[in-house]
Amino acid sequence: FGNVTFIMLDLVVFLVLVAYFANRGLGTMSQSLRQLAIFLLDKAPVGLVDLFDKGEGKGARNWMMLGGLWFCIAATLGFLQTWLRYDPTALDSLSSVGWSYNADALAQVTDMVLVWGGFGMVLIGAGLVIQSRAAGAALASEANATLVAFGWSVLILVNILISIFIDVGRFEQALFNLIFAALAGALLLNHLLTLGERGEGQPIEIPSWMLILGHTALVWGLLANAFGHFTSNTQLEWISSSVVSGWFPLSLALAVMTYSVAKASGSPIWSRNLSMAMLLLFVAITPFGVSASSSASGLWVTIGAIGITVGLFPLLAASTNTIATLKGRWDCLVEEPAATCSAAVALLLPIFAVGAFFTALDTFAGIGSLADVHTTVNQGFFWVIGGLLVVATLSQLLPLTVGRELSSRSKARWAFWLVLFGGLGWTITSLMGDFAQMALDDAGVEGSVAGFRLTASVFLYGSLMGFFIAMHNATETVFSGTPTDSGDAYAGAGAPAGYRLVAGTTTIRQLLGQGLGIDSEIIVGGEEPVATTAMAAPSGDEFAPELIKFAAYLAESGKDVFEVFNEMDTNQDQVIDSAEFRIGMSQMGVAELSHEEAEALLNSFDISGDGNIDLPELDILSMRIHNAAGDADDGDGETTEAAPVAQISTPSDEEFAPELVMFAEYLAESGKNVFEIFSEMDLNKDLVIDAFEFREGLSAMEIADLAPWDVESLMKSVDLSGDGKIDLPELDILIMRINNAAAAGADAGTDEEE
Known part of the structure; x- marks a missing residue:
């Protein structure tokens, strides 16, 4: 009892400390430690990190591209694994080169490539994108992120090659975990440094918290697992394995799902309370993280069952929040393949979670009657949920990172359907085979369920094609996609540092239309404007007579600006062009204007300079005329002050x-x-x-x-x-x-x- 309590207390303290310092900083030491940390990321290991590009977005791009490649390899291995369960002799011809089929070894390699290579690397890259945009800053060290990505891939490859020649036992896996922990530590440091660049007083969003805590849990879990092996502490090994295989992948999945759907729909996350509920992930036992019997007894069996039940809440909360965020924006499901993928994940995640819940209870208690079913549900989670999130990332966040349009939305949709139906088909038919085998075993009857394995392999082949299509589309996007000119949301380049206003009046929209940013300094007074283009808005007595008549019509008719705007906007495109403006002025009896006069008049209060008038511009015009008229009515030359x-x-x-x-x-x-x-x-x-x-x-x-x-x-x-x-x-x-x-x-x- 005391051993488990100490382990859990150690984990909680570690998470709390990281969360506290991530939010509060390190006080007066922050700047010095930050410079030291960036120096270590940019210079260590000496000479090697300098080989990689430090350009913005390169780190995340390389993570996602390498991860996409690994996912294709994982799907190929998964297809072979399923087919060989149908026909174990299918590859006997390779015995001539010294290879023989080993079901356990192939399953171990497939899981390694699927979880750590494909799913893990793509979503780690997505997390780097999300973190940098949430902080409104570039990644702290792009070169180090790329170095870690290649180091991560090399470590996976070495693990695969070693498993071909020797049996990778607990000792070898502990050594690999130590190296993975070092790489994960560099990732965590990169996240924390990037997060430190956010604006003063800016809160940390839930996706950022999921990424920070997920990487923190990964570092702790890998180190604790290795330490547990070297000290023969089986309880520490089980808990750390549950953290690594449960908390980390799910934290990435929930962060990417919520961010992707919010970005695709253009709507904020629906409920902050449900977002906060996602953090329950880090105080629960996730159903997908239970991979072996806990050997628990007595009170700990009850506590573990409660922990697994609590593990359902963050998954259900995230799914509900995602679907609610899409409310009123269902059109984005047609326009954005990433939104379609995220919506499908939100709908299917509760189904997989409930299935994993019941099988995890069986595995946790050591009963083992549903062990094969639990393995199938876990793999199905990565083929379906993980696969859809990979497609969403490659079709949304990768183009955003490289600054290019997605090469083909059609290919992205094909990838979605193939991955969805292929993964679901594999999961359903594999479960049918598992339950059929259980029935045969219980009845003591010999029989074959190979037909289910054959059908499952065909379905997974469809997923394999979907992953190849998604990866081909991603490659075309990176190297030949159409460049976008929108830039990053946090980019402030081009905004003048200062602007001097000359005498007269102006509006906020005019300032923004001249390229000023929120942080541009406005200098009032002086004869010359700081920026290259003078900005002196006309004073109240410079309004054209037609505009004054228009304002008078607005006041006398009893209509508000909204109604008049809708009347003039005949094609309902949310803007008024010169033709609509000319016709509207005529119908209101304000003035009969020629095309040239209407265009000149419209341009006089077209703040954005796009040749059209939108609702804010029309409202600003009417208010300026109203204010000017109020000043004139005062009679004594003084402006009437507004009451508090x-x-x-x-x-x-x-x-x-x-x-x-x-x-x-x-x-x-x-x-x-x-x-x-x-x-x-x-x-x-x-x-x-x-x-x-x-x-x-x-x-x-x-x-x-x-x-x-x-x-x-x-x-x-x-x-x-x-x-x-x-x-x-x-x-x-x-x-x-x-x-x-x-x-x-x-x-x-x-x-x-x-």
């Missing part, structure tokens, strides 16, 4: 949700401007605030803790463009509207007193 937000008490403020009013109050009381608030809420620095970031921002400001559906309805009242996100102009417009309502309330109060 707290004074909003008139019926005009009823259109604003209380949370939005509290948000404006926070802005006024904190002394921060809209730029600073937007930058704080925009966690991934993609210049828009999605629902997740908006919810996290309101929570951090202690304004409200909202459910996902409440955030969605609140976002709609702020999101003028209807794209499901809030950009800086939209946030600025919100504050202006609330301030205008406050000013209206103050004016109404003054009139009543008079």
Whole structure:
């Protein structure tokens, strides 16, 4: 009892320490230790690491490409293994070169290549991509990541070659585990250094936590397994084996699944609570991690059964969260093969988890009657769930890493269907064969179930073709795919470091349209702008008469900007071109314009410069004219100041949700401007605030803790463009509207007193 307690306490303390320092840093020592760690990654081993390219994305690319190659090899070995279970004499002709069929050796090699080579390497590469984008920074050491990838592959190859000539026992495997632990330690260090580059105060997202804790568990498990062998501690060996074969692959799978579906759908992860539930993985015994009897007895059998039951929760939570995230974005399943793969994984993962749960209980308790079934379910997990995640990674994250379009979506879809039906077919027919063999054994009757093995091998051959198609598509993408010009989400190149405004007025959208970023310094005053293009927006008296008439029509008709925009947008493409603008002005009786006049007028308030007017631009125009008219009506040349937000008490403020009013109050009381608030809420620095970031921002400001559906309805009242996100102009417009309502309330109060 004390031995197991000490082992589990040691593991928990190790995970907690890594999590604490990953989140808090190392205080005054952080910078010095960081420089030392980067030096070690970039320079050790001396001379060898310098052979590899340090270009951005090279490390993750090499992990994924090597992993894809290993997965093809694993599928080939899996096909041979299944076929030889049908006909053990199929390769007897190779005895002439000294090879003889050994079922146990082939199964061991297949599992090694499948789990550590194919599945492991592809998803490790995906994790590097996810971590760098979550942190908004490049990977700490691309060259070291590539070096570790090749070292990992060489170690797998050596393991295979050695197993051909000798039996790889526990001692040899312990030595391999020590080397794997060193490589995994370099990966963990790379993750931590990359995570340290995130913005100040930026929280660590759940996929990042899954990757950090998963790699931490891998390092601990490999070291503990080797130590357990050398000290003959079978309990330590069993626990560490469960951690390595359960926690690590599942942490990678859940991180990639949730990130992939969020990116493909363009929607934030649906529930943060369900995301947090995924972390239960690291306090449970995963059903897929039970590979041998625990030799437990008494109380520990009960505790182990409870641990395996708890292991179901993070898997079910991740699946539910993934499907809910796709709600309302089912179209992405047709457009994005990666989304289709992730959705299929979310649907199938609970089925495999429940199957593994019952067979794992049998194996854990040492009964062993379902041992073959448990092995089949575990392998089926990697052929189906793992295979689909590999296809998703190669068709989504690999193109993102290399900055190229996916070579062929059609090939990616073919790979999806072949891997899905091939893997499911293999799993189902193999299970049928296992249960048939159990029935024959229980009845004491001799019989053959070779027909099931034959059918299973045919299905797995389909998966093999799917993996080859996915790998061929990935190779074409890397070497001949169409380059993309979107760049990385965190890239800030090209944004001026400073900009000097001359006299006049301007808008946030105009600043962004000139290439300024969130962190660009705005210098007010002076005669010359810092940037190459002058930006002096027209003042209120420079509005064309037609635009002033348009604003007057808007005020007199009782319609809001949304209604007028929809009337003018005749083709419903969410923008108004010059032809629609000319027709709309005519139908409203504002002005009869020629094509040239309409185009010139439209260009005068086309902030983005795309030749069209979107809803925010039209709203900004009407508000600027309204504000200019308000200044003119003041009569004494002074601008009427807006009342404090707290004074909003008139019926005009009823259109604003209380949370939005509290948000404006926070802005006024904190002394921060809209730029600073937007930058704080925009966690991934993609210049828009999605629902997740908006919810996290309101929570951090202690304004409200909202459910996902409440955030969605609140976002709609702020999101003028209807794209499901809030950009800086939209946030600025919100504050202006609330301030205008406050000013209206103050004016109404003054009139009543008079």
